[in-house]
Amino acid sequence: MIVAENIGMVYRQMLKEVVALKNVSLEVKKGEVFGLIGPDGAGKSSLFRILTTLLLPTAGRAFVGGHDVVDQFREVRNIVGYMPGKFSLYQDLSVEENLRFFARVFDTTVQANYGQIKDIYEQLAPFKNRRAGALSGGMKQKLGLCCALIHKPEVLFLDEPTTGVDPISRQEFWDVLKRLSGDGISVFVSTPYMDEARLCDRIGLIFKGEILAVDEPDKLVKRHDQKLVAFRGRNMYTLLQDIRQEAAVYSCFTFGDALHVTFHDREYVVDELVRRLEERGHEGVEWWPIEAGIEDYFMKLTNDRCDGKGD
Amino acid sequence: MKIKTFIDQFFAFTQKEFFHILRDRKTLLVLIVLPITQLLIFGFALNSNLTEMPTAVLDLSNDPLSRQVVAELDASTTFHVIGRVNSMEEVDELFKAGKLSQAFVFMPGFEKSIKQTGTGNMQVIMDASLGINSSTLESHILVILLKFQQRMNADREIPIQIIPEVKMRYNPELSSAFHFVPGVIGIVLMLVCSMMASLAIVKEKESGTMEVLLVSPIRPPVIILAKLVPYLIVGMFNIVIILLISVFILKVPIAGNIILLFFIGTIFTLSSLALGIMVSVLTKTQRSAIIVSIAGLMLPAIVMSGFIFPLDVLSPAMRVVVHCMPVTLFISAARNIMIKGLGMVAVYRELIWMAVITVVLIVISIKCFKNRLS
């Protein structure tokens, strides 16, 4: 449904040039939920805008539903549903009025495709006369999704739809996405949340404008072949710094309340490191082995790009 | 694109626009009250009849005749002698301090000159910094001198008498308002409409709703035309109130066809809105749009529209430029209809030209409407 071939995007501002995307290629099949994972500034929004025909790429080609995003942008705009990162509906119109407006704009009615949005809208229904600007964050996103779905698009583009939304609503949101993909709608979603990445059919890791890897989440995680342990100590910050200085350590990052540490050598004996740390004066040092998560794999890939102990 | 789809989208969009405008009660109120207030203020305050203009007198003759002339001038409502000075330097200082509109200077021997040669000279020094009143003031002086002359020569038999009858057509009381009020109506309507319309599209760009709109089948012509409609309705409502105020409070009659005037006013409102929409399409931020509307449009509207400065002294090139502004056309047409009571025959050219400009502006807006984010 979505095909991107060597997409490049360069922003020119007076004398400066910013490379937002470099050689991005990916494919999304019909009925697939594809997650674009990457930190801020990785180029996610630029890619979204290119695929939704809002930006002209400076290099490469892309097709959505078989239509070229540059030459056949009108056809693309007819079959696509789009939810940009910021809330982009009319604040002074009510929930119902917003929905009706977008239905009419797409030459359809709310009734015609109500089935699409039924499960989401039922939660909004008590507030249908409330002004959209007065809704909570989660409600706003739900409304945004409804308005994007109301015309039964073939492809759905969601740019960070769950940012700033409470965990319960997030879960509900992803339930809906699963249902949509079951209906045959392709979903292209970006998220900074690694746990949501697990819920996608396939994910693409993007960093500084380049695609690092594309695969099913489980398969990606298996690619992480380094020795990975978690560390904890009394003084986390100096622990982090000291561990990073160790030659045997490949990378060390904070993860929640622990440190994730990887080693060059798969057979490295961790107790060695613990001994050296205790020599330095660290107290209460403990460690345990962990399974690599997507985030770990992402960190490994980005670390490979930079020159080593990470930042 | 199918006509039916176009109409559907148009109505959907127009309905949304009406929601916007009706829900912002404060702005709606301001949109109606503001033009009324401005009209009332300017209708009463702007007056080109010159009264009590500060004058200085340098009388180096100081004979009865020169004193009589000065007394005549001072007695008129136009001039007010604020002081008698003794040297040209004092005159200079007064002008430099901005205290004078003009100065009258009599050289020594004024009366003697008249008795001997029949001619006496009075010098008039006008304020060079404000030329707009000079010729009017000069003619006022001339009239007073003329009357004085008549009295001086009263005993001389005038064998022939030409009896002039001067009639003032359209404006027997020479009220300033007749000339200014159509101008104020034009300027205020134009600026308010352009300003509001200039924000119409930019606001959606800034708030992000434009992004979602673009990724939809809706076409630029629909957006642009639908944005015009609610403001046009408000504008038409404004025109009615403005005309009522002109007639009943400002005492400027509508000698001609009210329907025609209303019709032209509507076309004019449309053209001003189209101008604003064009600004809205071409700018990226609300700030830019507002700067263009206020700093860019206010002065041309005042200076180039025939409101104050007459149009017939302009060079042909300037005249063409000036008539490309709808406000110029409207003011001239409004004066023709309101004051002169003329009909379509006198204003059809302005009407057609206004309509053409409106269409051109809308077409430019549609063409320049960005289909993508840049």
Added chain:
Amino acid sequence: MRMLGFLLQKEFIQISRDKMILLLLFLITVILLFILPPAAKVKTSKIALSVVDHDRSTTSASFLRKLTSSNQFVIGAYVNSYDEGLAVMEENKTSGILEIPKGFEKNIMERTAAPILLEIDAVNGVTAGLSSFYFLQIMERYIWEYIDGFGFQPGFRLESQEEILARVEAEAQAEMMKRARAEAESQARMAREQSLMIARAEAEQAQMEAEASQQKMPESIETAVTRKVNEGMGAEAVAVPGFAMNTNVPDVDIPLIEKPAEANFEQVRMIVNNRYNPDGESSLYQIPSILAILVCLIGTVLSALNIVTEKENGTIEQMNVSPVKRSAFIFSKIIPFWVIGMVILTIGLIIVWLVYGIVPRGSYGSIYIVSFLFLVAMVGFGILISTACRNQQQAMLLCFFFLLIICLLCGMWTPIDSMPAWARVIADINPLRYYVQMMRLFFAYGSELRHVLPQIGMLCVFIVVFNGWAIWNFRKAK
């Protein structure tokens, strides 16, 4: 103080990022200074009249000539009736109707009242009054010059009715004879040309015949033509009308009216002393005033929008909870616009100098000092407006409301002295009024700062009031 430095840095960075605005300001300044001054002309134009001359006499003609030679009036249309003249006036081709009734000349000759009607398009009351004045003035002058120059020579005596009639008839006859003679001459000329053509044609014909029969022509074509023409000359002399044969009446010229007035008539002449504008071009000095108004608009709108944008974005909330001192914050908002305003002023002054050659008689220093004070006041006013607004649209409407009043009631377009009392009060509390006046004085008279101390004082009052009120509103909001 250091805090202020950082804040200013942030402000200037923000401004330089938004290059669109800077470009826009520059463009607006340049374009307006190019197209506004040519339109701001205060020359009074000639008044075009629809003339209905029922009399069609030489006197009425001479009156019209007097009217048009005055450079105030121009004959826009010569029509046959009042209604026709009105129609032309309604088409806006003329601004008045002049109707000279039948018997105008007769009345003047017979020393009875000779009416004349002038109807003026009075939509613009002032110019209508002007036109009326000029007309009366010209009429008076015509009467005096008619008396002094037309028929009364030095040592005159009053002519009797019969003598006048005889003289007029002789003049009429002389005129008719002159016309007849001119007519005869032109007829003779035409006849001559005609016979020339005929003679030439005949000669050519003869030539062709001669060639055809191979005989030589006795004479050349030219000679033949001349001979023929001279033969025919005498026979075709034009008959001159009988009465014109009486050549005792000398050729009397219709006297030109432009004879100077003789003694006995006293007049007071007004002489315009162009002491301060030797080239008579006083509308030039309005251009710096237009620049002044532009600076006012830009400075106010920019400063009003700046704070409101931060309110809309919510960044102002951040400021409120940061250790930034309020005074530093406020100054960081104000100072950049002083700078921008002065830059716009400088660009404008350069354009005014380069394009129109206008240089102030006074010093640039005083211009800059006064402009700076004005900017401080108006930027304060803009900030004051922004404290009352929650979004840019409100700021726009409020700015427009005040700025239009400030702009129209500043004394540039209509005199303040003529306004009703309440409007004069508004003008008295209008900062632009003082600024524009000072700019005019600096440019036209080279006034120095000591001349305009009262105006400077008023500006200082505005500075304190606007900025103080704005700061007070800020404190309240916290």
